[in-house]
Amino acid sequence: MTASTAEQWRDLALAALRRSGDADENTPPELVADLLATSTYDGLWLAALHTPGSGTTLSGLPGQPPYVRGARASGGLVAGWDVRQHHCETEPAEVRAAVLDDLANGATSVWLTIGREALPVDALPAALDGVHLDTAGVVLDPGEHVVAAAGAWFDLLAARDVEPSRAVGNLGADPLGWRARTGDATALAGAVRDAASLATRCVTDAAGFRAITVDATVYHDAGGSDAEELGCAAAAGVGYLRALTDAGLSVPAALGQLEFRYAATAAQFATIVKLRAARRIWARIAEMCGASGAGAQRQHAVTSAAMMTARDRWVNLLRTTVAAFAAGVGGADALTVLPFDHALGRPDAFSRRLARNTQALLVDEAQVARVLDPAGGSWYVERYTEDLAHAAWQWFTDIEKAGGLAAALDSGLVADRLEGTWRRRESAIADRRDPITGVSEFPDLDEELPPRRPGATPVGGGLPRRRYAAAYERLRDRSDAHRDVTGRRPTVLLATLGSPAEYGPGVTFATNLFAAGGIAVSTAPADAPEALAEAFVVGGSPVACVCGPDRAYPEEAEYVVKSLRAAGARRVWLAGRDEHSGADDCLHARCDAVAVLTTTLADLGVPE
Numbered sequence: 001m002t003a004s005t006a007e008q009w010r011d012l013a014l015a016a017l018r019r020s021g022d023a024d025e026n027t028p029p030e031l032v033a034d035l036l037a038t039s040t041y042d043g044l045w046l047a048a049l050h051t052p053g054s055g056t057t058l059s060g061l062p063g064q065p066p067y068v069r070g071a072r073a074s075g076g077l078v079a080g081w082d083v084r085q086h087h088c089e090t091e092p093a094e095v096r097a098a099v100l101d102d103l104a105n106g107a108t109s110v111w112l113t114i115g116r117e118a119l120p121v122d123a124l125p126a127a128l129d130g131v132h133l134d135t136a137g138v139v140l141d142p143g144e145h146v147v148a149a150a151g152a153w154f155d156l157l158a159a160r161d162v163e164p165s166r167a168v169g170n171l172g173a174d175p176l177g178w179r180a181r182t183g184d185a186t187a188l189a190g191a192v193r194d195a196a197s198l199a200t201r202c203v204t205d206a207a208g209f210r211a212i213t214v215d216a217t218v219y220h221d222a223g224g225s226d227a228e229e230l231g232c233a234a235a236a237g238v239g240y241l242r243a244l245t246d247a248g249l250s251v252p253a254a255l256g257q258l259e260f261r262y263a264a265t266a267a268q269f270a271t272i273v274k275l276r277a278a279r280r281i282w283a284r285i286a287e288m289c290g291a292s293g294a295g296a297q298r299q300h301a302v303t304s305a306a307m308m309t310a311r312d313r314w315v316n317l318l319r320t321t322v323a324a325f326a327a328g329v330g331g332a333d334a335l336t337v338l339p340f341d342h343a344l345g346r347p348d349a350f351s352r353r354l355a356r357n358t359q360a361l362l363v364d365e366a367q368v369a370r371v372l373d374p375a376g377g378s379w380y381v382e383r384y385t386e387d388l389a390h391a392a393w394q395w396f397t398d399i400e401k402a403g404g405l406a407a408a409l410d411s412g413l414v415a416d417r418l419e420g421t422w423r424r425r426e427s428a429i430a431d432r433r434d435p436i437t438g439v440s441e442f443p444d445l446d447e448e449l450p451p452r453r454p455g456a457t458p459v460g461g462g463l464p465r466r467r468y469a470a471a472y473e474r475l476r477d478r479s480d481a482h483r484d485v486t487g488r489r490p491t492v493l494l495a496t497l498g499s500p501a502e503y504g505p506g507v508t509f510a511t512n513l514f515a516a517g518g519i520a521v522s523t524a525p526a527d528a529p530e531a532l533a534e535a536f537v538v539g540g541s542p543v544a545c546v547c548g549p550d551r552a553y554p555e556e557a558e559y560v561v562k563s564l565r566a567a568g569a570r571r572v573w574l575a576g577r578d579e580h581s582g583a584d585d586c587l588h589a590r591c592d593a594v595a596v597l598t599t600t601l602a603d604l605g606v607p608e
Contacts, residue, residue, distance in 0.1 A: 006049065010029050010033075013036060014032050017035055017036075033049075040270070041225035041421050042225045042388065042391045042392075043391070044384070044388060044391060050380045050383060051379060054379045054382075056386055057382070058382065059276075059280070059376070059385065059386075061073070062075055063296070065286075065287065065295060066287075067280070067283045067295060067297065068276050068280045068373075068376075069276070069372065070279075070372055071279060071298065071299070071331065071333060075331070075372040076363070077369070081334060081335050082137060082300075082334035083107045083109070083334075083335065083356065084108070084137070084139065084300065085102040085107040085109075085336065085352070086110075086113070087110060087111065089118070092119065092123035092126035093126070095112070095127040096126065098349070098352065099127065099128065101349070101352075105353070105360075106360045108137060109136060109137025109168075109169065109334065110131075110136065111139040111141060111336060112124075112127065113141045113456070114141060114143070114149050115144070115145040115149075116456065116459065117457060124149070124152045124153065125152070133156070133157060134162050134163070137169045137334075138167070138169040139169045139170045139300075140153065140171055142172050143178055143459070146171060146172065146173045154201075154206075164205045165206055166208065167208055168208040170209065170211070170259050171211045171212075173195035174214065174215050174236075175188055175192050176214075176236045176240070176405050177214070177215040178191070180232075180414070181459050181463065182460070182461045183461035183463075185406065188406060192240075192243045193243070195211060196240075196246070196247035196249075198211040199249060199254070199257040200247055202257060203253050210256070210298070211257050212240050212244075213258075213261055214233050214236045214237050214240065214259070215261045216229045216261060217263045217302060217305070218462075220263035220304065221465045221466060222418045222422065222464050223306070223421055223425055224417075224418040225421050226273075227388055227395055228392075228418060229263065229392075230274065230277060230281060230389075230395075231392045231393070231395030232396075232405065232414060233262070234393075235399040237258055237285070238285060238396075238404070239405050240257075240258060241254050241285075241289065251286075251289045252291045252293075259298040259334075260278065261300045262274060262275065262299060262300070262301050262302070263301075263303075264301040264327040264335075265307050265323055266304075267326075268325070269326070269375075269381065269384065271326035271327060272326050272329050272330040274388065275327065275330030275332055276373075276375075276381075276385045277386075277389040278392075279297045279299070279331070280389045283295040283296075283297070300332065300334040300335070301323075301327035301330070302336045302338065303319070303320040305338060305342060305465075306468055307319055308338060308340075308342045309439050309467075310343040311443065311444075311476060312437070312439065313344065315437050315438040316340040318437075320358060321362075324359060325362055328362055328368045331373060337356070337359055339354065340354060340355070343467060343469075344449065344452040345453050345455045346452060346455050347452075348452070395417075399413070409462075422466065427592075429471065430592050430593060431593065432589070436468060439469040439472045440516050440593060442512065443472075443476075443512070445489070445518065472594065475518055475594070475597050475598065476517065476518040478607070479601070480518060482607070489520040490518070490519050490600075491520045491521060491522055491539065492514050492519055492522075492541055492544065492545055492573075493522055493524060493535065493544040494507055494510055495523075495524060495525075495526040495546045495547065495564060496523055496525050496526055496547050497546065497548025497556055498552055502548060502549040506576060507523065507547045507575075509547075509589075510545050510547055510573075510587060513596070514597070517596075517597030517601060518601075519601070522535075524539075526556070526560040532563055532564070533564075533567035536564060537567060542568065542569060542571070542603055542605075543569065543570060543571045543572075543573070544564045544569045544571075544573070545572070545573040545574065546560050546572065546575065546583060547575045548575075548576075550576050553574070554578065554580070557578050558580065558581050558582050561581055561583050562582065570603050573586070573596070574586050575587050
């Protein structure tokens with residue numbers, strides 16, 4: 001068989017682009033790469049085709065600097081990755097039951113939120129009653145209560161006659177992350193000193209425990225890009241390295257006291273690449289500190305809270321499965337899968353079990369952990385990894401030039417950068433370039449949300465917490481409230497032109513679009529103006545949308561629009577593109593759906 005060339009691929013791709021209308025007969029072959037490439041929120045240009053000439057090489061071996069291919073030479077070959085379940089309940093008996101159930105059914109460590117609307121510090125012994133503290137990993141998330149929580153932990157070990165050196169986990173100190181979430185810088189200096197003191201104690205007395213978690217999900221949850229998440233994490237890590245070495249720890253010892261927490265999303269390759277690039281960056285920092293052999297970054301991946309939806313919650317199972325797979329392939333040491341009903345409130349036992357079993361399927365049945373860095377060597381992945389690492393390094397150095405992460409947070413540098421990225425992401429979500437299945441695409445208008453206990457109120461005052469689906473779900477909530485009061489959903493009349501085969505695509509498109517805002521539709525043929533006017537009046541909706549084939553619009557749309565206005569229509573949309581129809585605006589695949597739906601609900605008299 002004769003090998004195909006890049007030129008042959010380019011010619012075939014150009015032919016396909018011409019058939020789709022994305023290129024014409026005058027488009028030169030040289031533009032094919034630009035037409036097919038995509039861009040990330042970091043401005044990285046992702047080519048559609050990669051070849052040996054893409055300019056990348058395999059990045060070392062697992063367990064060796066620069067650790068791109070994995071922090072450990074053995075990876076997860078023996079026992080898989082650390083399956084870490086998150087618990088944020090308030091009652092110690094409830095936490096204990098859930099923890100014991102998780103550890104008996106596949107989890108290897110637990111992650112406990114302590115303090116504000118979560119488990120009280122003094123309830124830690126009761127919550128961990130029956131847990132073998134010398135075998136099960138325990139990771140604390142104590143917020144501003146880190147000193148008290150650490151004291152309670154060490155007291156518990158003493159009370160259970162467990163040698164601290166036999167316990168594994170993390171005390172969860174992250175004063176810079178707390179500063180980012182709350183905006184409170186008053187106690188930062190003291191909190192960093194406390195973290196350094198705890199790190200010293202761990203090095204001395206509890207070799208299996210780390211003191212500090214660099215939680216980068218705060219920057220992801222604020223709408224940041226992958227490079228921004230990595231750059232902020234690197235800056236936070238360097239800040240802690242300075243504090244720990246100032247407290248007397250050696251650089252290798254200080255490096256060993258940090259664990260990094262990243263968000264894993266349903267963007268499969270982006271997640272794989274993010275974890276690989278994070279190790280690349282941290283290895284370079286360790287090398288610059290003179291400890292290249294100690295630069296293997298310990299990573300805890302958590303499926304993204306920002307990507308989770310309250311509507312059509314079952315789709316979250318697909319999102320978290322892809323994210324978990326990507327995190328495992330990307331080399332995460334520990335992984336937490338958020339329950340599929342995370343956005344609705346506190347999870348129930350069923351959703352926690354599905355979250356846990358997602359990892360069991362990946363580790364025990366799919367054997368994902370038994371292959372070290374399976375993406376390694378892919379020209380696409382290697383190029384993407386290197387480009388993302390460079391973009392994140394640039395952002396990291398910008399933060400360092402500003403005086404470090406604390407100073408960059410105080411000055412607004414970080415917030416402004418993340419806000420700019422969020423605005424671009426928000427625009428892509430609104431016009432559905434970034435579609436959200438079950439929310440902006442294929443919504444279930446008749447869905448009834450299950451009851452859930454309210455989740456803990458997130459701390460505020462610092463960087464915002466955002467969910468990608470929030471704008472659409474606020475519109476759905478408005479529609480539901482209107483239905484509960486009036487007994488019917490807000491409705492738009494679809495005026496159809498031509499035969500069902502001709503107007504069918506437009507009706508399907510408009511129905512899906514309006515349903516994303518909780519708006520129902522009714523239909524009436526537009527070829528009989530009197531019948532259309534009567535249907536409009538009977539329906540009682542002041543908003544209509546003309547649906548038909550594009551070829552019919554130049555001759556018929558203007559007359560239909562006038563008929564609808566004569567019947568009392570306050571607003572008339574047109575599904576498709578026709579600038580001369582007289583409609584208020586055209587609805588198409590890249591229109592601002594959130595703006596359209598917000599306007600339509602207002603026209604229909606639905607209160608905010």
